[in-house]
Amino acid sequence: MKPVTIYDIAKEANVSVATVSRVLNNTAPVRKSTRDRIVEIMNKHQFQPNALARSLLKKETGMLGVLLPDITNPFFPEVLSGLDQAARSKGYTYFLCDTFSSNEDHIDQYTRESQYLSILIEKQVDGIIMIGGRINLNRVSAEMVGEVVEVSKRVPVVMINGHLPGTSIHRVNADERAGAEMAVQHLIDLGHRDIAFIGGYKQMSNTNMRMQSYVRTMTANGIRVDERKIRLGGFNVDQGKSLMEELLGLPERPTAVFCANDMVAIGAIKAARKAGLHIPDDLSIIGFDDVPTASSFIPELTTVSLKSRLLGQTGADVLHGLIMKSKMKKVTVIQPELIVRESTGPVKVASRL
Amino acid sequence: MKPVTIYDIAKEANVSVATVSRVLNNTAPVRKSTRDRIVEIMNKHQFQPNALARSLLKKETGMLGVLLPDITNPFFPEVLSGLDQAARSKGYTYFLCDTFSSNEDHIDQYTRESQYLSILIEKQVDGIIMIGGRINLNRVSAEMVGEVVEVSKRVPVVMINGHLPGTSIHRVNADERAGAEMAVQHLIDLGHRDIAFIGGYKQMSNTNMRMQSYVRTMTANGIRVDERKIRLGGFNVDQGKSLMEELLGLPERPTAVFCANDMVAIGAIKAARKAGLHIPDDLSIIGFDDVPTASSFIPELTTVSLKSRLLGQTGADVLHGLIMKSKMKKVTVIQPELIVRESTGPVKVASRL
DNA sequence: TTTAACATTGACAGCGCTATCATTCACATA
């Protein structure tokens, strides 16, 4: 059973294909009687125009590509949800390209990224959004950067929470610095002075920004930072747990911990509880990202929201602007927000004993 | 700057487009010297063939459509991740169509579903996967069913964890009945007799299956079920919380609670703790789905895994089979697995006091 | 040397649609 084309419709309605195309796109006046007849025939056959043929001619597909590192990481569905809404409202459909999760074929994220990039180009997407947050500065070789730059010459690209140094690709970023400052300042305002930082990876720009901002805020408040209380090494619950255990092994444990993200914070809480500590009475813990889990955890996590949905939404808006050839700001910064919940509290002098 | 086409390549290489096409698809022998020359020119121009044109002719696009209700619900990214892997390994790219989340334009899930369905048809996807779990029996009108059936005549469709009664659409389902039985039996084996069921919605098939299986297992073990201890009303944390509060208000509270999903279980634990109960000593709680959060929660959640990744993977495999016109089983059932963690424990007689 | 059998290439139609230009009507105005 062959799908019906506008030729079939045209023949049955005794008109030319041009006329059918006209009623389809409402691109020129068609006599009401003719139009009605054509529409009826279309309905009768449940005619659906072939978007490939149309796109081939019009050089626009209404399709976007969205690259992200791991849909299984709860941060990304949030971003995606904002992005989805904005994209849909403008009539786009998008390919989801997961570059790292379920990595059973031993291909690394960057290789997969370039594979997807070229597939997307071949499929003639109207634009590409790369959601970062994992950009590893060491690994971003000149080659990789060059590739993305090359792609961005062919089709608009915007990066969310990522940045390719030396390029001028449009991006929308959370203000990580401000976010980290909020977190640390919150702890300090609560009376804490002995504040640790755990989680993340040295090579990653987001970790660095968070950590640097931590150091700066401490210093600005006249607090000396203790190198031993900065412990990097991962973004997940288990890693958070062992990082916290290290901290607990120190001769003098901190009264508060700033975690590189919420997962690490959860791990930290688990370790602390196992050690018999009560949160937040004995120890305050603050996370980062405001993943949905954060609010359902016990205790509910104090954290800083990166406004993930807004990030996604804005990314899509910027991309749309680019596609429409509007002049867009090169970088859009989204202000995070401190979310105070239950895992932080005022320092107690006794808690150090 | 116009994109280069095979014509440009052909001209520069002094061959016909047919030959260029041949080296592109390796579809007929080409003299090595000619091939090398063409390849070099392609590289020089970073030539990427236009997939639209190719697909228009070949009637296959390598694109799939994936419909799901809410990417923000942690169950779906898991399914998607399995699906992604299987689809990618077979060379497919897919459109992600979120039919319900971020629903700010007041269009309901079913309307959006049909919108997406027709977009996907127009884009000529090779197949469609609908991930359910939210199919509301009341709302699945004849119209909706008819629509999906109509679509499935044009392109292969597979439903994951969903079912349109009266149709013969291929599907892969978790064995909800068996899963619920595992959960309840686990509780009974632990010595519990007074077991409640909370969460879900009466109109949904998954809720019904879980609930019926709960009743059956109780009865099979010679336990009478107490109607007051079955409380439906939602799938999220807050709803779980208030459902649990209702339960706690009962003259004789249960010693164990079987929750319709993990989110409800988390809510239940929150309510129980607030009431001063210790989990699992005073109350055992078991969830359903084995969402990633379940293992990071405190206490770690005992639950039954629906094998979400496997579900997705299998769905993609079945769809691929259908696309390849292989004979596929109409329904594939995935066996769930009981995951015993910390939120359930043996009954203590004293816990009833 | 001749000829069959491949290897290699070219020409060209056509996938389903839209844009452009040309043509035909139907009226209203002069």
Next chain:
DNA sequence: TATGTGAATGATAGCGCTGTCAATGTTAAA
């Protein structure tokens, strides 16, 4: 009645690619 104007329509050329058929070379067996 002649003419202009806009409304309706048709004819047709591609969009970039692949498949088919035909036309060349080339090589090895006869």
